[in-house]
Amino acid sequence: MSVNIVVVGSVAYDTLATPKGRREKALGGSASYFSTVASYFTKPGLVGAVGEDFKPEYIEFLTKRNVDMSGLEKLPGKTFHWSGSYSDDFGDATTHATELNVFEHFSPKLPSHFRTAPFLFLANIHPQLQIKVIQDVQKPRLIALDTMNLWINISLPQLKEAIKLVDILFVNRQEAAMLSGEKKLANAIHKLLQMGPKRLVIKMGELGAMTATETDRFFVPAFPCPEITDPTGAGDSFAGGFMGWIAKTGDLSENNFRKAMILGTVMGSITVENFSLDSYHTLSQDEIMERYSQVLDMIRVV
């Protein structure tokens, strides 16, 4: 099965403490979350880098999940390592240490069979690298980009350049306000759509998520999820579910993007119930469809 969607992002060790426990050097990173989740829908290819210390069982896990790992470079040195903790209400993470290690000089190299993949997801990395990847691929049907406040603060011109080149922009509400200079959501949406993307996906944490184009708005409430164990990776899992579905179906209609929003919501809710990517050791397609129906019930009016 050839690679249908390429993700470029981080593969990391996460050392974290949440109100539910602690983990040392758990599998983390945006590309790990995205590709694991997307693998439930289609064939992902991962582009990233790890150090010589990276645990082989993590590569085995991703390979077993049917992720094409030929774009993962092993570089001299140590793997990117994030350490952080979450407060009792699972609000914002407090970062204790960010050791970039091999990720500091990471420059994504796409295997040749990745360059013709029809779907591309640029996870949160330096916008200059996102632009490089876009130049490396051969006209995908759809390019989506995620970012974070760091790049808005230190690389705004390059980030705007990258955003101009993509079809879908993933942001949270704070990033939407920062990027657009507009506090009001309706104004922020309007300005961001003028920057290039045809569609926005705006993540709003416990409220849910919205997708917006010039003509359509769609809102999915968050999955009612009382048993959060580890919120790390919720956003990348949302993107993995959303883009995985779009890549699987190849259907770019408004209605199908709405289904993708629901699947993003579902996959985010599954990720946060366990540490790291532990939920995906046992998850079945049936559980995904069960939650999909539950979210549909939450928004249905007849």
Added chain:
Amino acid sequence: MSVNIVVVGSVAYDTLATPKGRREKALGGSASYFSTVASYFTKPGLVGAVGEDFKPEYIEFLTKRNVDMSGLEKLPGKTFHWSGSYSDDFGDATTHATELNVFEHFSPKLPSHFRTAPFLFLANIHPQLQIKVIQDVQKPRLIALDTMNLWINISLPQLKEAIKLVDILFVNRQEAAMLSGEKKLANAIHKLLQMGPKRLVIKMGELGAMTATETDRFFVPAFPCPEITDPTGAGDSFAGGFMGWIAKTGDLSENNFRKAMILGTVMGSITVENFSLDSYHTLSQDEIMERYSQVLDMIRVV
């Protein structure tokens, strides 16, 4: 046509400045907004008080809208008068003056034909008065209550007593957090439902509104509404549309409450497009149904 829903609240003069203009002694007050909006669906009865200075044309307007005004007392003194302004982004209002006038010693008196009305809406007045009204009526099918941060701050025990007696609680997100002591929405919902009401309606401003019971959640995004003229009364109009629909249909199913949420959203959006209650000089049922369909389109997945 006998009164189907009773609203107890304020009838006021509003003097206000918004980025779109200024108004002196415009018709305002929670009961005015609620009953005007509800009159598009059913027969409302209004309970409130005004002073000797109250403009007769405002009473004529409400009477023409088919609001039973026999519960409006005219008292010696002046009408409740609120003065305020809104900033450029129509954020929170800045209050310049609140002259309670006759409203200071207002004690609601229900005409006898109001006491048997099947639906009751207690707009934002002192919780002690809300309790008094509940004791005055004969077992309505449904009682809903609105409140504000003022009563949470200065009359919390009485407010909790009132909330215990009602079926539906209307709050905004800030009030939900204050009342429950929980910042996290899921926890706030759980605690508020333990306080007595079977259903919550949580207004979230430009994000939309949510309704929650122990078993169901439903979210309606805000109507895309770029031309706000005067945000005053948006919440009372939401409640008027919501409760007006429930009173009209008498259907207390989850699906019908979802329709009510959409109609609340629609009526709020109509109110804020003009000053005061000006939108309702010309509004037709067709325009309501047109917006209802637009909101349905925003949440439909097939």
